[in-house]
Amino acid sequence: MKNLLFIFIICLSVNSFAQTAPLAVEGEKRLQNIKQLTFGGENAEAYFSFDGAQLIFQSKRDELKCDQIFSMNTDGSNVKRISNGEGRTTCSYFLPDGRAIYASTFKGGRLCPPNPDFSQGYVWAIYPDYDIYVAKPDGSGIKALTNTKGYDAEATVSPDGRKIIFTSERDGDLDLYSMDLDGKNVKRLTYELGYDGGAFFSPDSKRIVYRAAHPRADAEIKRYKELLAQHLIVPTVFEIWVMDADGRNKRRVTNLGAASFAPFFTPDGKRIIFCTNYFATDQRKRNFDLAVINTDGTGLERVTYNETFDGFPMFSPDGKKLVFASNRNAAKQGDTNVFIADWVE
Numbered sequence: 001m002k003n004l005l006f007i008f009i010i011c012l013s014v015n016s017f018a019q020t021a022p023l024a025v026e027g028e029k030r031l032q033n034i035k036q037l038t039f040g041g042e043n044a045e046a047y048f049s050f051d052g053a054q055l056i057f058q059s060k061r062d063e064l065k066c067d068q069i070f071s072m073n074t075d076g077s078n079v080k081r082i083s084n085g086e087g088r089t090t091c092s093y094f095l096p097d098g099r100a101i102y103a104s105t106f107k108g109g110r111l112c113p114p115n116p117d118f119s120q121g122y123v124w125a126i127y128p129d130y131d132i133y134v135a136k137p138d139g140s141g142i143k144a145l146t147n148t149k150g151y152d153a154e155a156t157v158s159p160d161g162r163k164i165i166f167t168s169e170r171d172g173d174l175d176l177y178s179m180d181l182d183g184k185n186v187k188r189l190t191y192e193l194g195y196d197g198g199a200f201f202s203p204d205s206k207r208i209v210y211r212a213a214h215p216r217a218d219a220e221i222k223r224y225k226e227l228l229a230q231h232l233i234v235p236t237v238f239e240i241w242v243m244d245a246d247g248r249n250k251r252r253v254t255n256l257g258a259a260s261f262a263p264f265f266t267p268d269g270k271r272i273i274f275c276t277n278y279f280a281t282d283q284r285k286r287n288f289d290l291a292v293i294n295t296d297g298t299g300l301e302r303v304t305y306n307e308t309f310d311g312f313p314m315f316s317p318d319g320k321k322l323v324f325a326s327n328r329n330a331a332k333q334g335d336t337n338v339f340i341a342d343w344v345e
Contacts, residue, residue: 023339024102024327031322031341036329037076037257038337042067044325045312048074049094050161052317055081056092056100057338066112069102071237073139074340082139086110091154092229095181096161098137100289101145103153116232122135123232126151132166132183145183151231152245155198157181158205159317165189165208167197174233176210178245189247194224195233196241200314202265206245209253209272211238211261227242235259240274242295253297261287262312267319270295273303275311290324309336315343 009321011069035044038059046057055074058067069083069092087106092209094100103115108129116125130153132146150169157164165178172187174195177187190196194214201208213233215224223292227233240263254260258278263270273292278303280287290303290310304310308327315322322343325336 006126014062025305025328028261028303030303030344032344034339034341036128036339037072037074037323038339040331040335040337042334042336043338044336045091045154045197046323046325047093047314048316048321049098050096050317054094055323055338056094056281057101058090058092058102069100071100071135074316076322080138082135082137084139084142088112088130090130091156095157099134099326100137100139101134101157102166103130103155107131107144120232121234122231122236124235126169126228126231126233128169128231129182132164140345145179154199156200158201159203160205160244162205163201165199165201167195168169169228170190174228176208183203184187187247188245190233190250193221195238198261198263198315199246202269203267204269207242207265207269208245208265209240209242209265211263211274212241212252213238235261240293242272252293253293254300255297264314266292267315271299271313273313273322275313286327319343 002282010207023204041061043059046055054071056071060067060068066088070079070081072079082100089102089104092102105127113127116123128150130151131144132152132155133144135142148170153169155164155166163178168177169243175190176196176199177186178187192214196212199208215221238255238259238261239252240260243251256278258276260274260276263272263274271292271294275288276291277288279289286309288309288311290313293300306328310326313324315324321340323340327336328338
């Protein structure tokens with residue numbers, strides 16, 4: 001669920017420039033040897049395969065009217081489309097055997113569903129036609145893992161290869177659920193009113209980190225329910241939470257009062273890297289940076305200093321690389337591309 005509403009313009013001359021322009025920003029001591037992997041359009045949520053050799057990501061490029069799922073090597077080569085080109089897709093991930101899982105609306109219609117109505121403010125669409133599918137690496141053999149009323153998306157896989165965690169609307173709210181790789185043994189993990197999603201497992205598969213927005217005041221609860229009935233949410237304030245893989249011991253990590261999302265554990269499992277607009281002078285603007293924080297909520301550290309968007313970080317299985325999406329070095333305002341860097345501990 002990304003809703004990166006940008007414009008796609010790319011040409012060979014711009015591509016040549018993009019490959020040679022400086023990518024580092026002063027102050028980014030945690031990142032070295034940054035390399036740009038995509039050039040132009042809307043590219044985001046790039047995640048490593050279990051062997052660390054490939055990335056799977058969503059992209060709106062060429063003639064596409066909305067996001068589809070692609071894979072590529074970690075050097076940016078061998079780009080291939082995995083999804084079938086129908087409907088809208090989001091939130092892809094690899095399974096241990098190299099198959100792909102992703103959410104798609106294609107069963108509800110071949111065309112892209114409409115963008116959300118921004119007359120109600122900045123909102124995200126929770127398309128009810130989203131279900132989670134699995135496909136072979138070449139995109140064939142598509143099979144549904146979920147088939148319930150309402151939104152099913154945001155699926156990721158535990159490093160031990162045993163469980164999938166995802167967000168679902170099946171019980172009337174946006175909560176986290178786990179299931180086996182074949183879609184069986186579904187278990188609800190969160191119960192508090194509000195949105196819980198964007199979850200990832202810890203390196204040892206024993207904990208889960210996620211973003212959450214739980215309305216408290218009566219007016220906030222009323223507004224949340226009204227928008228959810230229209231398949232919308234307001235993503236202005238998210239906090240980062242952790243819990244055990246079975247749903248116990250839930251604990252809020254951040255208390256920033258900002259839009260903090262896309263959390264991922266560091267390789268040692270002791271910290272969390274995430275995206276936030278907490279450092280922005282004007283949080284109404286799209287200035288998001290990566291930050292790390294200890295799992296107990298201490299030691300907040302800013303990682304990126306780009307003045308536009310940096311988000312969706314993920315460490316490689318060996319912990320040496322960080323992949324992320326960014327507006328830096330954009331050929332056209334609004335371009336979002338995938339970058340990879342060496343992580344400096």
